Each structure stands twice: as C-alpha cells, then as structure tokens.
Amino acid sequence: MQKIQNYINGGMHAPLSGQYLDNINPSTGEVYSLIPDSDERDVALATEAAEAAFPEWSAMPKEKRSRLLMKLSDMILKNLDRFAMAETVDQGKPLWLSKTVDIPRAVANFHFYATAALHTHTESHSMEDTALNYTLRTPVGVAGCISPWNLPLYLFTWKIAPALAAGCTVVAKPSEITPMTAYLLSELCIEIGFPKGVLNIVHGLGPKVGMAIVSHPKIPAISFTGGTKTGEIIARTAAPMFKKLSLELGGKNPNIIFADADFEKAVHTSVRSSFSNQGEICLCGSRIFVERSIYEKFKVAFVEETKKLKVGDPLQEESWIGAIASKGHKEKILSYIQLAKEEGGKIICGGNEVNPGGACKNGYFIEPTVIEGLAFDCRTNQEEIFGPVVTLMPFDTEEEVLKYANSTNYGLAATLWTQNLSRTHRMSAKIQSGIIWVNCWLLRDLRTPFGGMKGSGVGREGGFEALNFFTEERNVCIRL
Ligand code: NDP
Numbered sequence: 386m387q388k389i390q391n392y393i394n395g396g397m398h399a400p401l402s403g404q405y406l407d408n409i410n411p412s413t414g415e416v417y418s419l420i421p422d423s424d425e426r427d428v429a430l431a432t433e434a435a436e437a438a439f440p441e442w443s444a445m446p447k448e449k450r451s452r453l454l455m456k457l458s459d460m461i462l463k464n465l466d467r468f469a470m471a472e473t474v475d476q477g478k479p480l481w482l483s484k485t486v487d488i489p490r491a492v493a494n495f496h497f498y499a500t501a502a503l504h505t506h507t508e509s510h511s512m513e514d515t516a517l518n519y520t521l522r523t524p525v526g527v528a529g530c531i532s533p534w535n536l537p538l539y540l541f542t543w544k545i546a547p548a549l550a551a552g553c554t555v556v557a558k559p560s561e562i563t564p565m566t567a568y569l570l571s572e573l574c575i576e577i578g579f580p581k582g583v584l585n586i587v588h589g590l591g592p593k594v595g596m597a598i599v600s601h602p603k604i605p606a607i608s609f610t611g612g613t614k615t616g617e618i619i620a621r622t623a624a625p626m627f628k629k630l631s632l633e634l635g636g637k638n639p640n641i642i643f644a645d646a647d648f649e650k651a652v653h654t655s656v657r658s659s660f661s662n663q664g665e666i667c668l669c670g671s672r673i674f675v676e677r678s679i680y681e682k683f684k685v686a687f688v689e690e691t692k693k694l695k696v697g698d699p700l701q702e703e704s705w706i707g708a709i710a711s712k713g714h715k716e717k718i719l720s721y722i723q724l725a726k727e728e729g730g731k732i733i734c735g736g737n738e739v740n741p742g743g744a745c746k747n748g749y750f751i752e753p754t755v756i757e758g759l760a761f762d763c764r765t766n767q768e769e770i771f772g773p774v775v776t777l778m779p780f781d782t783e784e785e786v787l788k789y790a791n792s793t794n795y796g797l798a799a800t801l802w803t804q805n806l807s808r809t810h811r812m813s814a815k816i817q818s819g820i821i822w823v824n825c826w827l828l829r830d831l832r833t834p835f836g837g838m839k840g841s842g843v844g845r846e847g848g849f850e851a852l853n854f855f856t857e858e859r860n861v862c863i864r865l
Contacts, residue, residue, distance in 0.1 A: 387418040389428055389564055389588055392571030394434035395581030400589065406561060411477035412699050412708040414747035419566050421590035425597035427555065432603050435527040435554035438582030443524045443552040446837045451499045453579060455551060458495035461488065461538075462571075468538065468566055475565040476537055477700045477708030478662050487539045491566075494542040497831045497847035498550035501852060513822045516864050523855040524552030525629060526623040529787030530599040531591075534560035534710050535665040535771075542844065544608045545584060551855035556585045556604060558595055559610075562711050564588045584832070591615065599623055607856060608766050609633070613769070613795075613840045620629050620843075626804070631844040631854050633667070633836055635769040636797030639790035639816070640826075641780075644678045647824065648803035652686045658800060658826040660694060660753045663706055664773040665714075667841075668827060670797040672766055674786050675863045680779040687777070688734045691753050697741040706773060708748045709786070715749040718772035722754060724767040728842075730776070737758045761789040769795065783812065791817045796838030800826050819845070 388405060390397035408418040421427070442450070456464040461468060468491070469483035477488070487494040510518040511684035523616040531546035541559050548555050559567035572587050573579075587594050595615075599607055599622050606629040609619050613634040624628050640658060644653050675683045700706030709715040715738075724737050735752030753773040759765055766776055790799060799818040803809060813821045824830060829835075835847035844854060 386416070388703070388830050389418060390418050391421050391423055391431070392568075392574065392584070393427070393431045393587040394585065395498070395575065395579070396570070397575070398427070398430075399435065403431075403730065408475070408564065408632060409711070410474050410578075411710055411712075412474075412745050412750065413749040414712070417474065418565065420561055421588045422578055422593075423444060423587050424593050427587050427595060428597035428601060429557045429591070430602050431587050432527055434582035434605055435556050435585055438580060439524075439526060439554045442554050442580060445552075450550065450552070451503055453729040454495050454546065455826060456577050456762070457570075457573060457579065458492050458499060461495070461570070463575070464569070464761070465489070466491075468569055471565045471569055472537060473699045474607075476534065477699055477710050478678065479704050479707045480706075482662060483530060487536060491538040491542040494539070494546045497610050498546040499854070501547075501849065502550035505579060505849065507854060509810055514865060515625045516862050518860050521861055522853070524858070525855055526553060527604050528555050528855055529601070529604040529607045530555055530557040531595050531609045531611065532557070532559055534562040535662065535667070537563035538566035538570065540610050541570075547846075547851035548855045549584065551852045553606070553855045554583050554585075556587060556598055556601075558587055558589070558591075558598060561588065561590050579662070585650065591845060594742040596622065596799060597611045600626070602626065605629060605632070608846075608854065616842065619749045623688055631846065631856065632842045634797075634840060635771070635795060636667045636837065636841050637672065637769050637793040637795040638668065638670045638798045638800070638812070638818070639769065640673045640800040641786055641790060641802065641812070642673065642675045642679070642683060643803040643805070643808070644676040645804045647804070648683075648686075648826065650678070652690060654744045655687060655800075657787045659775040660691070660706060660773045661819045661827075663751070664753075664775075665771055666827075667859050669769060670798075670800050670826070671775050672761075672789070673775055674780050674789055677779040677781050680777075684733070684777055688755055689709035691734050694753050694788040696739045696750050696752055697723045698743070698745045706750075706753060708745070708750055709772060709827045710749075714772070715751060718751055718770060718774060721765060721770045721772070722756075722774060723770070725759060725774075725776070728759055728763045728765055730759040730765060733757055735773070749792075762792055767793050785814070787815055791815075794840040797841035798822065798837075
C-alpha cells in the first residue's frame with residue numbers, strides 16, 4: 386500500500402513517530418494509502434529547514450522566483466490527468482470536476498502569483514520640502530499554511546503560491562482527509578529541483594500538526610482555511626503570540642431570487658450553486674430565498690432539475706454528484722437532515738443516503754436534498770451543513786429578505802438574482818457578505834479580494850492582498 390511521506394528540506398521523510406493513519410477512498414469506503422501521523426517534532430524539522438532556506442529565497446531576484454513557480458504550474462498542467470484522478474479518489478468529487486476545475490485552478494494559482502510578484506509596487510508620501518516617506522515591504526519569514534479537504538489542491542496552492550511568490554518559505558499542512566495531491570506536488574518539487582527547504586509539507590492531524598504550526602514561535606504568519614470553530618482555536622493560540630493571521634472560515638450563504646430575475650438562468654445556476662462538489666464548497670448557496678410571487682414556479686423547476694442530477698461513482702462521466710468526503714461528514718449531513726425534519730421542515734427532494742452498488746457499495750453518498758417550511762432562524766438555517774442540502778423560503782420585501790440573509794453568524798458569499806440595477810446596488814451595500822455575485826455564481830477573477838465577514842473570517846485572500854499578507858510593511862521617513 387502506498388505510504389505518503391512528509392516533504393522536508395527537499396526530501397521525503399517518514400514521520401518521526403513511525404506511525405501512519407489510514408487514508409480512505411470515500412467512494413468505496415476502503416483504505417487505499419497511509420498518511421504520516423506526524424507531530425510537533427516533524428513540524429520543528431520543517432520549520433528549521435524553512436528558516437535556513439529563507440535568506441536565499443527571500444533575496445532571490447523575483448524573476449528567478451517567478452520562473453521556479455511557473456515551472457511548478459507547468460508541471461501540474463503536464464500531469465493534469467494524474468492529479469485529477471488522485472484528487473477524485475482521495476476526495477470523492479466527480480473526475481470531470483477535478484479535471485475542469487480543481488487541478489486547472491491549482492495551475493492558475495501558481496501562474497497568477499508567479500506573474501503577480503513581478504508587478505508589485507509600494508507607495509511614497511512626499512511632505513513637500515521636509516521629508517519623503519516610502520513604504521518598504523519585506524517577506525515576513527516562514528509562513529504556516531493550513532488547508533481543508535473540500536478543494537484540496539485548489540486551496541492548498543491558493544495559500545502557498547502567494548506565500549512563496551512574496552518571498553516567504555513555507556511549512557504547510559493539507560487536510561489529513563485529502564493529502565494525496567499535496568504529496569504529488571512534493572514529488573514534482575523534487576523532480577524539478579525546487580530549492581530545498583523553501584516549501585515543506587507535513588502531513589497529519591489538525592490538533593497535532595496544525596496546532597504545532599500555529600504555535601511554533603518561528604512561524605510569524607498563519608494562513609488558514611477551514612471551519613469557524615477551528616478558526617477560533619487558531620486565533621486563540623496565535624493572537625497572544627502577535628502572529629499575522631488570515632482566516633477563511635465557514636459560510637451559510639444566502640441565494641436571493643427576485644421575481645424580475647432571468648428565471649431559467651436563476652434556476653439552472655442555483656442548482657449548480659447548491660450542489661456542486663456535493664455542496665462541499667464554502668461558497669455554495671445553502672439558503673434560497675425566493676420572492677413569493679414566483680415561489681411555487683421556482684420550486685417546481687428547481688426540484689425538477691435537481692432530480693436529474695445523478696449521484697454515483699465519481700469516476701463515471703455521468704455522475705454529477707460524487708461521494709461525501711468522509712464517513713464522519715456524511716453522518717453530520719444526515720444528522721442535519723434529521724434535525725430539519727424535527728424542526729418542522731418538509732423534504733421535497735432527496736433526503737436519503739444512496740448506494741450506487743458495485744465498487745461504490747460501501748461509499749458515502751447522499752441525494753441532493755431540498756427542504757421547505759422552516760423558519761429563517763432555526764438551527765438548520767443558521768448552522769453550516771456543508772453538504773448537498775438546501776432550504777427554500779419565500780419572502781415579500783427587500784427589508785424582509787435582508788433580515789433573513791443577515792441573520793446568521795456567517796458572512797462569506799451571497800448571490801442575488803434581479804434585473805433591477807438600483808436594487809442591486811442597494812442590496813449589495815446592505816448584505817453582510819464579503820462576496821456578492823449578481824446574476825452569476827463562482828465567477829472568479831483572481832485579482833479580486835476574497836474572504837468573509839463575521840464568523841466567516843478575518844482578512845482577504847486574492848490579488849495583491851494575499852501577497853501583502855505575507856510581507857511586513859515599514860515606513861521609511863527621510864528628512865530632506
Ligand atoms: P477544519 O477546520 O476541520 O480543518 C481545516 C484544516 O485545519 C485541516 O487541515 C485540519 O486538519 C486543520 N486543523 C484542524 N484542527 C486544527 C487545530 N486545532 N489547529 C490547527 N489546524 C487544525 O475544516 P474542514 O477540513 O472540515 O473544512 C471544511 C470547512 O472549511 C467548512 O467550514 C468550510 O466552510 C470551510 N471552508 C472555507 C473556505 C473559505 O474560503 N472561507 C473555503 C473552503 C472551506 P485535519 O483535517 O487533519 O483535521
């Protein structure tokens with residue numbers, strides 16, 4: 386059975402504990418590889434390597450750094466099919482999705498930051514004849530990057546690419562549920578002779594390896610994507626150490642459909658925004674609010690299109706919904722469907738586990754599920770489910786739907802369907818959400834600020850914001 390290894394100081398290393406964890410293929414329920422059960426000793430070695438590599442990497446001309454990152458981007462592209470297959474087996478998402486979204490986006494992340502680093506600038510502030518101030522930005526040192534299991538390589542590279550491009554060296558941990566593509570990336574680093582110690586990947590459990598990264602005194606910046614509760618633990622540990630923190634956390638996103646929307650597009654895109662990647666995207670719209678005059682019509686069309694989505698073996702092209710990433714997560718989603726029933730919700734589509742049979746007979750599959758009849762403030766409508774489950778609710782006025790939309794502790798992404806321009810501006814300014822998509826969903830320009838308000842996080846990724854996060858700013862004031 387394949388044994389994943391840690392990538393430290395340019396080489397593959399077994400965990401110092403000698404222990405391994407099972408890596409399960411969620412579409413079959415079978416163990417198919419082993420993951421290092423690393424601990425703080427492996428993180429200490431990785432941090433030492435990153436510290437040693439920092440002076441040379443941070444002083445390297447950016448053109449040279451850029452070329453090395455472009456090489457990684459090119460190599461992932463060259464190995465796209467292998468990476469896509471690995472992502473699907475590890476995570477459970479349909480193979481077509483890994484091929485068209487996840488792996489191409491990892492390629493784009495390296496490409497984007499390799500080139501962005503060539504176009505940075507800093508400001509100067511003149512005090513007429515008295516003095517000149519200029520802003521000096523220098524890489525912050527060793528960056529700690531921790532990523533989740535839903536978009537494994539996509540989100541892993543969304544952190545390490547800007548960190549490396551900014552001149553930081555990195556100690557990174559992918560989710561122990563989906564470590565495979567990060568491991569393949571470390572193999573590519575070795576193949577292309579990526580400089581030793583610049584990127585280090587330590588595999589293992591969050592409370593052990595993740596926490597060791599967060600609390601390591603020589604790691605001054607932590608970029609984390611994951612659940613809000615984990616974000617709280619990280620903030621509690623890192624804040625007293627005065628570390629830089631970027632937290633991208635959970636969501637409970639509103640999808641608001643006004644009667645003047647382009648109906649067909651609203652239905653079709655809402656099906657995608659509800660169930661893509663088994664609903665395991667922090668940006669999925671999980672609470673659908675529909676203006677009352679079109680509520681029934683929308684409901685019928687939405688359920689009809691949802692019923693056409695095939696749930697099954699992620700390796701088959703016709704499967705639109707693959708496996709839930711882990712058994713524990715499948716049980717969590719099912720418990721929320723049960724809770725919705727107890728709270729008085731009516732399941733109008735799905736609601737059950739699916740057994741696709743064959744090789745997938747022991748996998749973790751759930752039907753796309755639509756629920757109506759719930760109050761906006763019940764637990765089902767307030768807590769993140771992170772699965773193929775959405776609720777439908779009617780509304781009458783803008784004020785009412787704003788109250789519903791803003792009622793949760795989250796504020797990550799909202800979707801708005803309307804043809805009314807004034808309403809678009811009014812609502813966009815009032816919805817408590819870091820991202821607002823109008824008449825579209827998941828349309829991404831990597832230059833734009835990405836992140837959430839309230840319990841959805843602190844700070845923004847994307848564009849120069851992410852590059853700046855990994856730098857320290859100094860003001861230099863020169864008396865003339
Ligand atoms: P978790 O918070 O459980 O884990 C995220 C990462 O943190 C994993 O690598 C995990 O390791 C690690 N971790 C867990 N505990 C600790 C700890 N105490 N200290 C340090 N690291 C730790 O999230 P999930 O993996 O379950 O991901 C799903 C969540 O991520 C959802 O809430 C989703 O909304 C959110 N998310 C947010 C996004 C955004 O951009 N805002 C994007 C995508 C997802 P391990 O896996 O080993 O436990």
